[in-house]
Amino acid sequence: MQTIVFDVDDTLYDQAQSFHQTVREQISQDFTPEELDNLYKKSRKYSELLFDESERGGEITTFEWQTGRFIKAFENFGISMNQEQAADFHYSYKDAQANITLFPEIVELLELLKNQGKQLAILTNGEEGHQSMKIEQLGLTQWISEDHIFISGTHGVAKPKKVIFDIVEKKLNLNPTETVYIGDSYEKDIIGAKQAGWKAIWVNYRNKEIPEDSKIRPDQELHHPSQLLTYFASTS
Structure with a gap:
């Protein structure tokens, strides 16, 4: 078989839809559709890299992976985000995925x-x-x-x-x-x-x-x- x-x-x-929704709700800056997609791709790139670190004998915690991917992604677009803000973004993103x-x-x-x-x-x-x-x-x-x-x-x-x-x-x-x-x-x-x-x-x-x-x-x-x-x- x-x-x-x-x-x-x-x-x-399409996981990007939840991400785009969260950006529009959490970030005051306006993004073009292309910029939103590039931002999403960056977040996925950092998510995979940091996930690997969290899997390698706890180099970083799960929480650091969940927040760090957004901190680093937004950094690429000149937007500073601290860990508390990144945590808020993460939980909003998680809520959006319920749909x-x-x-x-x-x-x-x-x-x-x-x-x-x-x-x-x-x-x-x-x-x-x-x-x-x-x-x-x-x-x-x-x-x-x-x-x-x-x-x-x-x-x-x-x-x-x-x-x-x-x-x-x-x-x-x-x-x-x-x-x-x-x-x-x-x-x-x-x-x-x-x-x-x-x-x-x-x-x-x-x-x-x-x-x-x-x-x-x-x-x-x-x-x-x-x-x-x-x-x-x-x-x-």
């Missing part, structure tokens, strides 16, 4: 894959409580059973480390060559999945570049949820 494993953030829904919805094409895709009899699962980085809240808000258990949902915070190890992929593989009794991982992060999702021996689809919605020194390539690179739907519809 082929298994399809999904990342969550910026793979199944997230799946891309319409993802709803169709999950229905298609379920009807095809595929085994579906989720593997996502983050705190257990926060990621569980998003998974519940997105209604993903309509298609994916709770025992097929894996959150890095639950297991104490995160993507791209092979250990977390091995945990999923063992729990679900996967055949790596028949397992496809779908995610938006080249560094976390594609490298992690390929090193585990899985196939990997990079949903590169924001047109990021693969680092020049990297020899790892995704099996497919897609740029819109509609392309993901079309890909699986055509390969059924």
